[in-house]
Amino acid sequence: MTNTICAISTMVGRAGLGIVRMTGDDSLNILQKVFSNKKDLKNRQMTYGHIIDGDKTVDEVLAVYMEGPRTYTCEDVVEIYCHGGIVAVREVLNTLLKNGASLAEPGEFTKRAFLNGRLDLTQAEAVLDLIDSNTKMAYDNSLKQLEGSLSSKVGKIHHDLITVLASTITEIDFPEDENDTLTNEEKVSLLREILDEIGSLIKSGQRGKVLREGIKTLIIGRPNVGKSSLLNALLKENRAIVTDIPGTTRDTIEETLDLDGLALSLIDTAGIRDTEDQVEQIGVTKAREEISQADLVLILLDGSTGLNDEDLDIIKAAADKEKILIINKVDLGQKIDKDALKDYRVLETSIKENKGLEDLQDLIKDLFFDEKIYSSSESYVSNIRQLDHLNKAYDYLNSAISDLEQNVFLDLVEVDLNLCIEELGKITGQSIGEDILDRIFSEFCIGK
Ligand SMILES: Nc1nc2c(ncn2[C@@H]2O[C@H](COP(=O)(O)OP(=O)(O)OP(=O)(O)O)[C@@H](O)[C@H]2O)c(=O)[nH]1
Ligand SMILES: [Mg+2]
Known part of the structure; x- marks a missing residue:
């Protein structure tokens, strides 16, 4: 059971429409309690009616219920399209809160999408960048990142590193068995290629900063x-x-x-x-x-x-x-x-x-x-967090390469490769702590 959260997803101010959004297991149940036309509600279909609070009409709205997991958060989602301005949206929100939903934290919808595996962390961050972009070019870059361009690059590097790591571990565990493992030279040359790829991602960060900030x-x-x-x-x-x-x-x-x-x-x-x-x-x-x-x-x-x-x-x-x-x-x-x-x-x-x-x-x-x-199909590393992990990954990999070149213990190489892989995992969010996640999502606006 997930708790059900709600928030105003549009700007509060003079506007034609406002959207209040809710997600969690109890979404449909709460909507049914406050919606005048619950008998007509169907999955993924806009339904006309009123939000009601007891015998009081709160607003005239369109409401839609979307059953998970094929939704933004992978959970059940409800969206209520009410009048804009500052009163209607707040009143609708209050009615949901009164009936059992709790107020979402900033970025909590996207955080759920991440925790439920619909987005990785670079994509979740791209959502934030997309909203924050103030030029078309920054926007285009975020869109590419949202589609997974950075994740797939990091994923490929991650995959190649695992190949070298696996061979290194085999060599440590079965020193006499030489057939299945890569030679030192082969390892060094593979790792150098990977180092170059990480290096060019780091370079793209400078351009990314310009785009973003x-x-x-x-x-x-x-x-x-x-x-x-x-x-x-x-x-x-x-x-x-x-x-x-x-x-x-x-x-x-x-x-x-x-x-x-x-x-x-x-x-x-x-x-x-x-x-x-x-x-x-x-x-x-x-x-x-x-x-x-x-x-x-x-x-x-x-x-x-x-x-x-x-x-x-x-x-x-x-x-x-x-x-x-x-x-x-x-x-x-x-x-x-x-x-x-x-x-x-x-x-x-x-x-x-x-x-x-x-x-x-x-x-x-x-x-x-x-x-x-800028106009190429490449996407850029656009934030300091990602850049920081890339820099650390670069350093660990560099040290793994020099260990290999100097023929020092393979155990040390294994340690460096593991650390490098862990840093890359932090970019996509595979290996990241709860506190860091909270910090990342707290930068979002409420309702996203
Ligand atoms: N002839 C001429 N006058 C200019 C030109 N550019 C600015 N001015 C005039 O120079 C004066 C000062 O312009 P500002 O833009 O206020 O100068 P500022 O550097 O911001 O001045 P402070 O804020 O006092 O430091 C104004 O009277 C402008 O109209 C120019 O290219 N040619
Ligand atoms: Mg001046």
Whole structure:
């Protein structure tokens, strides 16, 4: 017997419809208690009626009952399509709670799908990514992962490792029996292939991070160089206040831009200078701190005034960062000696006259985005948890290979291979603890 849980699965707010969902052994029974038209209910068929609480009508709805195991959770599922807004959905939910269902935890529906074997962990995580995606490309990647592209890759690696492990164990247990086992050289060459595959999955993680989280792009520079103007021009809206008074922006402003499927998380900052103004000073400190977190730093310079020490100081602060130097206000003349900046990527713009912005966007795309790679059918490792297990698996495998090459005890090789296999199992969820599972699913929204 599983307990029966329920939740609102749609956004609570002004909307035409809302969906309340329930899963567990008692789902049908509870629906029958609260549904006016229970006699017409049939498996997998939408039925019209009212949700009732005693003699009170709660809402006019469509309800469907789906018998497990061919459902999202593999258990019996009920969905009630009621009116949207904030009242109807809550009232329907309350009625279910009153009649024996309990409130679902975040991600509990998907967790049940995982525990009942319908999804593995990479697929369950893909559900979360799918909901969270804010560009089409991130969405497509999640969809591939949901269909099992990452699981099947990891599964193949897992399978190949077991072959080597089995041969190693046979060799340990029956040292005289040489026919059935792989030679050391054969093992090393197989394991090297597997190591390469894990390595390329790890590399895909960098791209996956960009897809999932976007590129954190910091706009930084002296006061009044046009940082907020750049933010507005890229977003094509007047998001930040622009004036000719230096020190206009005092706090950081963050907005997302979809650059042909690549999410840029743009951050406009307070112009960097020494200032007596306390509020502005906090903004300046914050701007400097943001540099360490950024994936890309756009440093704005004022072409009409030339370079000064403050500019050089800002460039230095972003020394180890991917960056683009933007000489702005070239409509007022260009006094910066570009030779002094020859080590950097430099662009000229006039935000006022809308010049150079296309070039800037193209350059960013070139830097982060290899269209051939992204549009291929490959899927990417998209989260830190998966990447962490892959890195550990890589290290264990590396050490197994060097043990084999140095002809040390096979028992040590066996240990490393086992540890490597265990790490891979954690990616798909075969070998993972309850506490970790709880943590993963707690990131979900309620009702999924
Ligand atoms: N002529 C000219 N003026 C520009 C250009 N870009 C921005 N400006 C003007 O420069 C002034 C400052 O622009 P902002 O975008 O507020 O500058 P900021 O870097 O955000 O300034 P702070 O927030 O004070 O650090 C405004 O009057 C803009 O209209 C440009 O390309 N050419
Ligand atoms: Mg500003």
